[in-house]
Amino acid sequence: MKLKINFEVIALVIVFLSLNWTGYANLSDNKIVHDYPFGFRASDSLERAFFVDSLIDTGNYRYLAPYLNQGISNTVTWYFPLLSHIVANISILSGFSIFDSLYFMIFAMTNLVVFVIYLLIRKYSKNMALLSLPFMLYIYLGKFMVGSAAGIWGYSTGVVFLAAFFFFVSYFDEKNVWLLCSLILIAMIYHRAMDALIAFCFFSAYFVYEFINKKIDKEFIKKIVFMGGIVILVSGYYMLYFANIIKAIGGTGRPFIDFIKIPMEFYGTDLSNFGNLILAVVIIGIVLSIFSLKKYFFPVLAGITIIGFNYITYLGGSLGISYHSRMFLMPIFAAFFIGYAIYFGVSLFKSANKNFKLNEMGVFVLFLIITGIIYGTLYQPYPAKEGLFNKYIWDGFKWIQSETPNDSNVLFLYGDSYTQTNMLQYIKRRPFFVYTDEVQKQVSSGKLERYQMIEPISSIFIYQKGPLNFEGLLNSQEGYDSSGQNMEHFRTFVLNRKQDICSFDYYVIDKYSNVPVVITNFNNVFKETALKNKWFAIAYDNPFLTILKNNKPGDDCLGSNE
Amino acid sequence: MAATSRGKNDRNLEKGEFFISEIAYLAAIFAAIIIIFKVAFYKEDILNIIKITSSFYWLYTLPGYAIMLNFTSVFDFKIRFILGNVIGIGTTAFISYLLGITGVNIIYHWMIVPEIVIIFSLLVKFLPFLKNNKR
Numbered sequence: 246m247k248l249k250i251n252f253e254v255i256a257l258v259i260v261f262l263s264l265n266w267t268g269y270a271n272l273s274d275n276k277i278v279h280d281y282p283f284g285f286r287a288s289d290s291l292e293r294a295f296f297v298d299s300l301i302d303t304g305n306y307r308y309l310a311p312y313l314n315q316g317i318s319n320t321v322t323w324y325f326p327l328l329s330h331i332v333a334n335i336s337i338l339s340g341f342s343i344f345d346s347l348y349f350m351i352f353a354m355t356n357l358v359v360f361v362i363y364l365l366i367r368k369y370s371k372n373m374a375l376l377s378l379p380f381m382l383y384i385y386l387g388k389f390m391v392g393s394a395a396g397i398w399g400y401s402t403g404v405v406f407l408a409a410f411f412f413f414v415s416y417f418d419e420k421n422v423w424l425l426c427s428l429i430l431i432a433m434i435y436h437r438a439m440d441a442l443i444a445f446c447f448f449s450a451y452f453v454y455e456f457i458n459k460k461i462d463k464e465f466i467k468k469i470v471f472m473g474g475i476v477i478l479v480s481g482y483y484m485l486y487f488a489n490i491i492k493a494i495g496g497t498g499r500p501f502i503d504f505i506k507i508p509m510e511f512y513g514t515d516l517s518n519f520g521n522l523i524l525a526v527v528i529i530g531i532v533l534s535i536f537s538l539k540k541y542f543f544p545v546l547a548g549i550t551i552i553g554f555n556y557i558t559y560l561g562g563s564l565g566i567s568y569h570s571r572m573f574l575m576p577i578f579a580a581f582f583i584g585y586a587i588y589f590g591v592s593l594f595k596s597a598n599k600n601f602k603l604n605e606m607g608v609f610v611l612f613l614i615i616t617g618i619i620y621g622t623l624y625q626p627y628p629a630k631e632g633l634f635n636k637y638i639w640d641g642f643k644w645i646q647s648e649t650p651n652d653s654n655v656l657f658l659y660g661d662s663y664t665q666t667n668m669l670q671y672i673k674r675r676p677f678f679v680y681t682d683e684v685q686k687q688v689s690s691g692k693l694e695r696y697q698m699i700e701p702i703s704s705i706f707i708y709q710k711g712p713l714n715f716e717g718l719l720n721s722q723e724g725y726d727s728s729g730q731n732m733e734h735f736r737t738f739v740l741n742r743k744q745d746i747c748s749f750d751y752y753v754i755d756k757y758s759n760v761p762v763v764i765t766n767f768n769n770v771f772k773e774t775a776l777k778n779k780w781f782a783i784a785y786d787n788p789f790l791t792i793l794k795n796n797k798p799g800d801d802c803l804g805s806n807e
Numbered sequence: 808m809a810a811t812s813r814g815k816n817d818r819n820l821e822k823g824e825f826f827i828s829e830i831a832y833l834a835a836i837f838a839a840i841i842i843i844f845k846v847a848f849y850k851e852d853i854l855n856i857i858k859i860t861s862s863f864y865w866l867y868t869l870p871g872y873a874i875m876l877n878f879t880s881v882f883d884f885k886i887r888f889i890l891g892n893v894i895g896i897g898t899t900a901f902i903s904y905l906l907g908i909t910g911v912n913i914i915y916h917w918m919i920v921p922e923i924v925i926i927f928s929l930l931v932k933f934l935p936f937l938k939n940n941k942r
Binding site (some may be wrong): 258261262265266269270273274275276277278300301304305306326327328330331332334337338339340341349353354357360361365405406408409413416419420421422425428429431432433436476479481494568624 | 816820839840841844846847848849850851852855856858859861862865867874877878880881882885886889890892893894895896897898899900901903904907908911912913914916920
């Protein structure tokens with residue numbers, strides 16, 4: 246029996262391993278399960294996680310868990326539901342924490358985009374698809390890695406549905422494939438409805454192309470009508486529901502388009518992140534492929550659509566904000582152009598040298614060389630893996646979750662990570678945070694002030710008053726008592742930012758910081774002063790932080806300091 | 808390439824050979840994923856890797872694969888497997904959302920939703936075959 250080596254399968258295995266090694270494994274210390282939320286570096290990623298936490302704690306996605314909104318219940322969950330359900334189900338079944346499950350799913354979905362687009366290119370040329378593959382690995386290399394590391398996840402995971410939609414549309418004339426397009430569109434709307442606009446533009450371009458080629462017939466129109474009908478039937482209400490939620494909170498606070506560029510430098514990604522050489526190849530690839538549009542219509546259209554939408558960000562406004570973060574996954578879509586340019590170059594060489602043959606093995610060797618060069622020059626372990634949490638912070642949070650009453654008001658004094666305030670929600674009580682500006686003022690003056698600016702940490706308060714009628718509470722700045730619940734707390738603590746520092750039940754006080762003077766001149770001064778009062782006691786202590794219990798909230802706790 | 812496997816798939820389907828080879832592929836990919844994960848996440852316990860991979864398979868891969876079984880005449884296995892994962896993720900999750908809104912607690916969805924999707928997809932696929940055999 247003659248053993249035939251399947252080079253394509255070997256290449257796909259190499260790519261799958263590389264994607265895991267440079268992406269998720271690189272950021273998660275080569276582990277899947279961690280003792281505490283590991284690798285969460287920014288509020289965005291933690292916000293995704295607390296929607297999952299709330300979903301599991303409340304059992305469904307209708308209302309946020311009260312602990313996310315200062316103990317107020319019946320506030321509507323205001324973010325798209327799909328990602329939370331994807332993660333919650335796998336977390337419940339595997340028994341892993343929501344943090345580990347979220348991380349796993351984000352990267353699993355992002356990695357899938359690579360294989361879907363590979364298959365789209367492969368439909369036209371297997372060799373070109375193999376030559377494009379190494380460049381897709383750029384998503385976890387260099388500056389492109391920032392999005393995955395910083396947690397711009399709601400955006401990046403949506404791309405998997407877009408990629409699948411592009412793929413299925415390329416088979417739209419096949420029997421019943423319109424049904425798969427419908428399923429993907431529904432998922433897209435529940436995941437992040439703004440992506441449906443990209444899908445719509447893509448499909449419109451396809452429609453125009455087919456129209457020009459005189460391929461639009463009754464059957465084609467029937468498929469579109471059925472596809473649209475199913476999508477509207479299953480997700481139409483949700484689209485209106487979500488649009489009204491956004492209206493209730495006043496939208497993004499920006500006009501639709503204002504030509505003020507979204508600060509993309511902050512995320513640091515653009516096509517130019519490929520470096521000048523690859524960027525030049527991308528541009529050559531785009532130009533060349535336009536001449537072969539008829540032959541490679543779908544990969545070209547997919548690449549141009551995604552790259553084009555990334556640059557919509559230059560229009561600014563709420564439109565620009567909605568589409569700026571897909572830049573991180575752009576290498577997957579730009580890879581076709583690079584692969585095409587290389588393939589074109591090889592074809593030219595082939596026609597000049599009649600004896601030159603490029604078989605499957607030759608393409609595979611080329612794939613290996615390119616992958617090796619990309620890794621050799623760009624791969625490096627990601628620094629600062631731990632993220633916002635460390636084991637001691639998480640132990641302190643778990644202690645608060647298990648040992649304090651549900652309605653406890655917990656004040657966080659200065660901590661390096663705590664400025665990413667979403668993390669404070671994980672105490673599952675009512676978190677507050679002293680404004681950093683206030684802290685700096687007091688560090689300079691050396692004197693603690695009893696009344697100071699303190700931020701209540703919460704999600705967004707939105708109440709549902711009718712099937713499609715919502716009221717955003719902080720938008721109106723008025724106390725809206727939907728159910729007569731605990732509004733005294735709301736008026737005292739949420740609307741009034743100038744707070745009595747002595748009025749909290751618990752205080753979380755860090756012992757270490759990158760700015761040691763804040764610890765000595767603020768955190769330690771407060772701790773020592775408060776402990777001079779008999780009604781203050783150390784409730785929990787570990788090498789990183791102390792938690793104080795105040796048994797008489799509201800009594801002057803700084804008397805000896807003043 | 809997809810076109811050449813179409814007629815073959817349908818003929819093999821009736822013989823049952825189709826399923827044997829497909830199950831073998833699914834099992835081989837499952838094993839390969841575990842090995843690749845063990846290399847990438849070398850500090851992780853193998854049991855945890857098996858746990859997360861099987862959870863993913865049950866929740867997303869198998870429902871997506873079952874849906875894509877209805878498209879054997881259009882797509883080959885590679886396409887059905889990879890795109891099936893995307894379809895599975897999307898379908899399971901939005902059904903889970905709708906089920907939650909109707910009052911079924913999310914903690915039970917992992918049992919209910921994949922089953923519904925798999926059974927429904929298999930029924931759509933095989934009802935015509937069963938009807939033909941009866942006749």
